[in-house]
Amino acid sequence: MNPAPSALKRWSPPVLLAVVLLAALYMVTLVHAAGETLLAGTMLIISALALWVYTSPRTYAYRYLFPGIATALIFVVFPMVYTMSIGFTNYSSKNLLKFPRATQYFLDETYQAEGEPLAFTLHADGREFRVRLEDADAGHAYVSRPVALKNTDLQDLKVEPAEQLKAALGDPVQLKDVIARQPQLKALTAILPDGRMLRMTGLRQFGPVQPLYEKQADGRLLNKQDGSFLLPNFDTGFYETASGERVQPGFQVGVGWANFQRIFTDQAFQQPFIRIFVWTVVFSALTVFFGAALGMFLAVLFNWDALRFKGLYRTLLFLPYAVPGFISILVFKGLFNNNFGEINLILEALFGIRPAWFSDPLLAKVMLLIVNVWLGYPYMMVICMGLIKAIPGDLYEASAVAGAGPLTNFFRITLPLIMKPLTPLLISAFAFNFNNFVLVSLLTGGRPDFLDTSVPAGTTDLLVSYTYRIAFQDSGAQYGLAAAISTVIFAMVAGISLLQMRFTRIARDDKR
Amino acid sequence: MAIVLDKSHRWRVLAAHAFLIGLILLVIFPFLMILSISLRPGNFAAGSLIPEHISLEHWKLALGISYTAPDGRVVRPEFPVLLWLWNSVKVAALTAVITLSLSTTAAYAFSRMKFRGKQASLAGLMLMQMFPSVLALVAIYAIFDRLGNVFPSVGIDSHASLLLAYSGGIALHVWTIKGYLDTIPIEIEEAAKVDGATPWQAFRLVLLPMAVPILMVVFLLAFIGAIIEYPVASILLHEEAKLTLAVGSKLFLYEQKYLWGDFAAAAILSGLPITVVFILAQKWMISGLTAGGLKG
Numbered sequence: 001m002n003p004a005p006s007a008l009k010r011w012s013p014p015v016l017l018a019v020v021l022l023a024a025l026y027m028v029t030l031v032h033a034a035g036e037t038l039l040a041g042t043m044l045i046i047s048a049l050a051l052w053v054y055t056s057p058r059t060y061a062y063r064y065l066f067p068g069i070a071t072a073l074i075f076v077v078f079p080m081v082y083t084m085s086i087g088f089t090n091y092s093s094k095n096l097l098k099f100p101r102a103t104q105y106f107l108d109e110t111y112q113a114e115g116e117p118l119a120f121t122l123h124a125d126g127r128e129f130r131v132r133l134e135d136a137d138a139g140h141a142y143v144s145r146p147v148a149l150k151n152t153d154l155q156d157l158k159v160e161p162a163e164q165l166k167a168a169l170g171d172p173v174q175l176k177d178v179i180a181r182q183p184q185l186k187a188l189t190a191i192l193p194d195g196r197m198l199r200m201t202g203l204r205q206f207g208p209v210q211p212l213y214e215k216q217a218d219g220r221l222l223n224k225q226d227g228s229f230l231l232p233n234f235d236t237g238f239y240e241t242a243s244g245e246r247v248q249p250g251f252q253v254g255v256g257w258a259n260f261q262r263i264f265t266d267q268a269f270q271q272p273f274i275r276i277f278v279w280t281v282v283f284s285a286l287t288v289f290f291g292a293a294l295g296m297f298l299a300v301l302f303n304w305d306a307l308r309f310k311g312l313y314r315t316l317l318f319l320p321y322a323v324p325g326f327i328s329i330l331v332f333k334g335l336f337n338n339n340f341g342e343i344n345l346i347l348e349a350l351f352g353i354r355p356a357w358f359s360d361p362l363l364a365k366v367m368l369l370i371v372n373v374w375l376g377y378p379y380m381m382v383i384c385m386g387l388i389k390a391i392p393g394d395l396y397e398a399s400a401v402a403g404a405g406p407l408t409n410f411f412r413i414t415l416p417l418i419m420k421p422l423t424p425l426l427i428s429a430f431a432f433n434f435n436n437f438v439l440v441s442l443l444t445g446g447r448p449d450f451l452d453t454s455v456p457a458g459t460t461d462l463l464v465s466y467t468y469r470i471a472f473q474d475s476g477a478q479y480g481l482a483a484a485i486s487t488v489i490f491a492m493v494a495g496i497s498l499l500q501m502r503f504t505r506i507a508r509d510d511k512r
Numbered sequence: 513m514a515i516v517l518d519k520s521h522r523w524r525v526l527a528a529h530a531f532l533i534g535l536i537l538l539v540i541f542p543f544l545m546i547l548s549i550s551l552r553p554g555n556f557a558a559g560s561l562i563p564e565h566i567s568l569e570h571w572k573l574a575l576g577i578s579y580t581a582p583d584g585r586v587v588r589p590e591f592p593v594l595l596w597l598w599n600s601v602k603v604a605a606l607t608a609v610i611t612l613s614l615s616t617t618a619a620y621a622f623s624r625m626k627f628r629g630k631q632a633s634l635a636g637l638m639l640m641q642m643f644p645s646v647l648a649l650v651a652i653y654a655i656f657d658r659l660g661n662v663f664p665s666v667g668i669d670s671h672a673s674l675l676l677a678y679s680g681g682i683a684l685h686v687w688t689i690k691g692y693l694d695t696i697p698i699e700i701e702e703a704a705k706v707d708g709a710t711p712w713q714a715f716r717l718v719l720l721p722m723a724v725p726i727l728m729v730v731f732l733l734a735f736i737g738a739i740i741e742y743p744v745a746s747i748l749l750h751e752e753a754k755l756t757l758a759v760g761s762k763l764f765l766y767e768q769k770y771l772w773g774d775f776a777a778a779a780i781l782s783g784l785p786i787t788v789v790f791i792l793a794q795k796w797m798i799s800g801l802t803a804g805g806l807k808g
Contacts, residue, residue: 030662031662034661034662036658036661036662039658039659039662060625060711061621061625061626061627062621062627064617064618064620064621064625064715065617065618065621065622065627065633067613067614067617067618068614068615068617068618068682068686069618069633071614071679071680071682072637072640072680072681072682072683073680074680075676075677075679075680076640076645076648076680076681076683077640078651078655079645079648079651079652079655080643080647080648080651082648082651082654082655083647083648083650083651086650086651086654091654298535301528301531301532304528306521306525307525307528307529309529313532313536316536316539316540317532317535317536317539319539319540319543319787320539322787322790322791322794323543323783323786323787324736324739324740324758324783324786324787324790325740326740326742326757326758326761326762327761327779327782327783327786328542330761330762330764330765330775330779331542331543331545331546331776331779332542333765334549334765334772334775334776335542335545337770337772340770340772342545342549374539406524428642431642432644435644435646435647437644437646437742437743438742438743441742441743441746442742442762464646464647467647467649467650468646468649468743471649471650471653472649472653472747479650479653479654482650483650483651486647486648486649486650489647490643490647493642493643493644493647494643497639497642500642
């Protein structure tokens with residue numbers, strides 16, 4: 001045997017492992033340096049686990065499991081646990097930052113100090129810009145390196161004496177371009193060679209500034225302008241003045257059960273929560289009922305020998321299930337449009353009515369149900385067809401001999417026999433529609449809204465879409481509250497799942 | 513079944529046909545309508561089901577071609593539909609590849625190996641897929657927001673973040689593949705091992721080629737699942753050029769800017785291929801799953 005490939009074979013796994021490990025360690029240090037200790041710790045644990053699994057001979061089976069299970073744990077299980085933990089914090093747009101970052105924000109703030117401002121001009125350099133500051137009294141001029149001026153993140157900018165600049169500086173840009181870039185320019189702190197700090201104080205000048213706050217040993221922040229103190233309050237998640245006034249931005253702190261208390265006892269949240277919960281249950285139950293009824297009826301029809309063209313009918317009736325949901329839901333959104341939707345045009349031509357599908361709460365609910373039954377019945381049809389096929393044909397022969405009609409057949413033979421295996425599937429359909437976010441979000445967005453509640457909540461909102469609105473839409477990114485509601489939904493889904501497993505077991509035991 | 517038929521039988525058959533035809537008309541009405549709307553000029557014009565005047569303006573816009581209106585105005589495409597389609601296909605294909613490789617290896621271990629915690633992990637996987645990711649949106653957003661502070665390439669508004677968020681959804685696929693692998697006799701691999709194959713070789717060279725049908729099914733399922741996913745994509749992607757089709761299509765139908773005709777063309781353009789793939793996959797899926805479920 002050729003020795004070269006065997007050496008390659010023997011050495012490539014450990015070398016590869018070492019390279020991957022080094023890369024992982026490098027990333028961990030990078031993450032740690034960026035201040036994300038938790039993330040760095042998680043990554044370190046995963047790397048260590050990987051090292052153990054892929055080197056120890058006792059963990060051979062886990063080598064196959066590790067990638068899949070690790071990914072599922074990190075990106076599916078962890079977000080759920082994390083959601084629950086966010087539910088116990090005040091994470092929101094007002095309390096967005098972690099404590100160290102919020103403190104840093106205050107320490108970065110400046111105030112205008114004494115001293116003469118310097119004349120400022122902006123000069124284009126390729127696609128970037130240089131800042132030029134001139135001290136007319138002393139006869140000095142300073143120029144910065146080129147900066148992109150693309151974002152408004154705070155940044156320090158060192159300026160050098162203009163004499164050191166090799167290339168000639170272009171003409172200053174016009175004032176309107178300076179105005180257009182004002183937000184970006186305001187984020188700059190120019191630092192002179194002698195250490196003085198300057199910020200933009202006017203369209204044509206940069207003035208000297210000094211840090212506004214100074215951190216004291218006991219954690220308080222001293223306001224150097226007026227000598228007052230800011231005290232971090234870890235109960236409210238804000239820096240507060242001596243009189244208890246909160247200063248933005250706040251930081252994230254644990255608030256215990258406060259979010260849950262708000263949901264269940266605060267009038268402003270309790271009322272919409274209960275109404276939305278009731279509608280969520282009604283919506284899911286009605287959808288499952290109508291979908292299953294229509295699907296079952298069709299399945300029974302297709303089991304009828306006398307009927308022809310069954311294949312064609314079945315294919316066409318299966319179509320709503322095959323078209324991507326987001327497309328058919330949007331199609332319905334357009335067709336149901338109050339003013340120029342085709343459905344209203346037809347209704348007006350036939351009956352002279354123009355129902356306001358999107359602004360009347362009841363009609364909006366009816367529309368949601370119509371669309372959802374349209375989307376959901378083919379699944380029920382296919383399932384029921386499979387179940388009906390499994391019923392022995394001699395049962396029907398016997399009933400035919402006894403002179404039974406189709407209704408008797410259905411209620412005495414078909415329904416009782418398919419109900420048991422169908423129940424767990426109905427429960428899982430219920431659970432699916434309980435969280436049918438896509439439908440509500442794309443069709444109505446939860447609207448029309450309740451008029452008598454203090455938080456934005458819609459008459460067609462399900463619990464999940466309500467959560468989504470609290471976190472990502474109109475009421476200002478209240479992540480903590482949204483996560484608390486999600487946690488409540490978790491508990492409900494867990495309850496439904498338990499029920500489903502029970503019925504699955506009953507169905508399975510019955511078969512044996 | 514040879515039984516005596518009474519008179520009402522014929523009427524019942526007729527009634528059943530009438531009902532089915534009526535229902536089918538109702539069910540496919542939206543599809544016919546959307547086809548007609550995509551071919552009629554203007555975004556507001558109402559007309560009969562068969563448009564009197566066929567115009568390809570919406571199709572041109574959907575394909576990214578500018579179009580000149582009769583009054584000489586040049587109408588530019590409002591949204592990059594083809595780019596969105598490409599984004600969707602890219603993310604979905606990569607997701608499917610990752611999901612497939614992760615779930616195949618895991619399913620192999622579950623099907624062929626003995627280890628501690630096997631039953632518990634299998635049950636855990638089943639339990640996991642009962643909780644939809646839409647409940648964890650806040651955490652998913654927070655995680656990728658913070659990841660993005662360190663690695664901007666996997667932060668908010670990146671396709672990599674979407675890929676990572678999707679790749680964990682292997683629970684159902686592991687069960688599907690395991691069910692199929694359980695039906696393949698273990699003796700074949702044992703024969704390979706007798707000939708000196710390592711477990712990895714037995715897996716890759718012997719078992720995998722036999723499992724190709726179920727792998728195709730799982731690939732397509734994962735692909736379609738990623739293409740039609742809306743909630744996670746809607747919080748992770750904001751920039752117009754980065755959107756996937758599921759998030760982008762919504763932009764056509766804002767009350768203030770209602771591009772009904774343009775939407776219709778875009779919907780057919782993007783929905784038709786996905787539908788065809790789904791119907792094909794459905795056929796394989798049923799045969800694949802029943803083949804896998806025989807011994808399950």
